[in-house]
Amino acid sequence: MSPVEEFLALTEELPLPGAGETARRFDQLWALAARSPQLGRLAEAHFDAVAILAEAGRSAAPGQRFGVWAAGGPDPATLRRTDAGLRLVGTKHWCSGASIVSHALVTARQDTGNAAADDRGVGGSGGERGGGVDTNALVLVDLSAPGVTMGESDWQSAAFAAIDTRSVAFDLAVDEDSVIGVDDWYLRRRGFWHGAVGVAACWAGAISGIVERSVGHIPTDPHAQAHLGAIDAELWNLRALISAAAAEIDADHGEQERERRRRALRVRHLVDEAIGSIVAHLTRAAGPRLLAHVGDVHQQLAEVELYRRQCHAERDLEILGELARPRPPLDPDRSEPAASAGA
Known part of the structure; x- marks a missing residue:
């Protein structure tokens, strides 16, 4: 069955983000992307749409794909x-x-x-x-x-x-x-930045699936083993990162938009960086045979590289840097940030 056929045949229902089971939602997105980056890409958008509709008080009809x-x-x-x-x-x-x-x-x-x-x-x-x-x-x-x-x-x-x-x-x-x-409303709703973390869970799941399918093709010499050890640590770190983000989302009882955005940008940056490291370790450990002769690993790596470019790299880091700075104090007479001394 092709990834597109798998997508059309999906019967899973995912918990909604921020409703107490966000970790399970992200685990399921991770697992779908681990099966195939293509499946993850299609499924993430569909389940994001289902969550958006729910946030608007709507529901999707059975069989619809979004x-x-x-x-x-x-x-x-x-x-x-x-x-x-x-x-x-x-x-x-x-x-x-x-x-x-x-x-x-x-x-x-x-x-x-x-x-x-x-x-x-x-x-x-x-x-x-x-x-x-x-x-x-x-x-x-x-x-x-x-x-x-x-x-x-x-x-x-x-x-x-x-x-x-x-x-x-x-x-x-x-x-x-x-x-x-x-x-x-699409951008202002509470779930927008929760969904942005869900995308990162798919990036992470996609690279984890590629690693799982590639391990048997990695040599057992000391250098290759060291690369595999580094990959194992990176994947564990990604699991912990996505899990921590899910816990924060479920604990959100009135967070400001800037905090939801800050969390999402942090997660997306860290996942993006980790995938770059994992790809480097994997290709150095396995050599050209993995890319040239083993299934569709080369194409799937290209898909992960393309998928994670939804992270806007330094543009996102610039915004994250701005969010990391304390906000100016509010002027009690104006209900807006006070002007700086140099303004």
């Missing part, structure tokens, strides 16, 4: 209010599972041209975020609906080719109930 399409790009998807009702128009890029999933949660710019038309913020001027500020809605789209057009695939890499990432164009009417959230 993608979460939130990338930007030219001709952005836009939720527009017309005289005939809501319409989703424009294009989403980097739509993973485009021809595989049945539904997608799509972020779409809210049209700012009709502020009075909608008291929910759709078609308004930014809703609670303030007039004139572009914000995004989150829309549930049935991909079998007329007006959904799959673009031609321009994917060049063998890595993740099977999960079919391409651009998708929209020009269709949507009902009010399909609007899951407005005014950047």
Whole structure:
């Protein structure tokens, strides 16, 4: 059975993040990605969508398979209010599972041209975020609906080719109930950064599965054994890291957004760094035979490398550095951080 077929046949139900069993959720995501990076990539997005819907008080119907399409790009998807009702128009890029999933949660710019038309913020001027500020809605789209057009695939890499990432164009009417959230609810909700840790659990699971399938091809000379020992320690550390993050998430009783974000960025950085170390140890220990002659190890390593680039490296570290600094004290008369002496 291919990873795509495994995804479509999944019967697992994962606990929701932050509901007391986050460690079990992350363990299951880890295990799915360990079976195949492709399976992990598809399953993580599906279960993230299920959690997003639950956070909005919705539920997924049995048999539905979801993608979460939130990338930007030219001709952005836009939720527009017309005289005939809501319409989703424009294009989403980097739509993973485009021809595989049945539904997608799509972020779409809210049209700012009709502020009075909608008291929910759709078609308004930014809703609670303030007039004139572009914000995004989150829309549930049935991909079998007329007006959904799959673009031609321009994917060049063998890595993740099977999960079919391409651009998708929209020009269709949507009902009010399909609007899951407005005014950047997708980004502002409590579960956004919990989901970001779940992605890191999949990165870690993917490399652990590759190691498990490769151990029998690693020589037993002292240098190779030392590399394998280093890999073992790194994987144990990753398990401990994901487990600790899950415990913190379940203990979250009113954390500020900056703390949830800080935890997620810490975890993603540490997992990214650890995978780089594991790949170096693995390829040095095993030599070229593992990459050239053993199954699809070379492709799966390429998929892990591509997958973990969802970590934005130094860009994320810059943000983490800002979050690590104490916040300026609040000015009691202004209810906002006091200006610095040099301002």
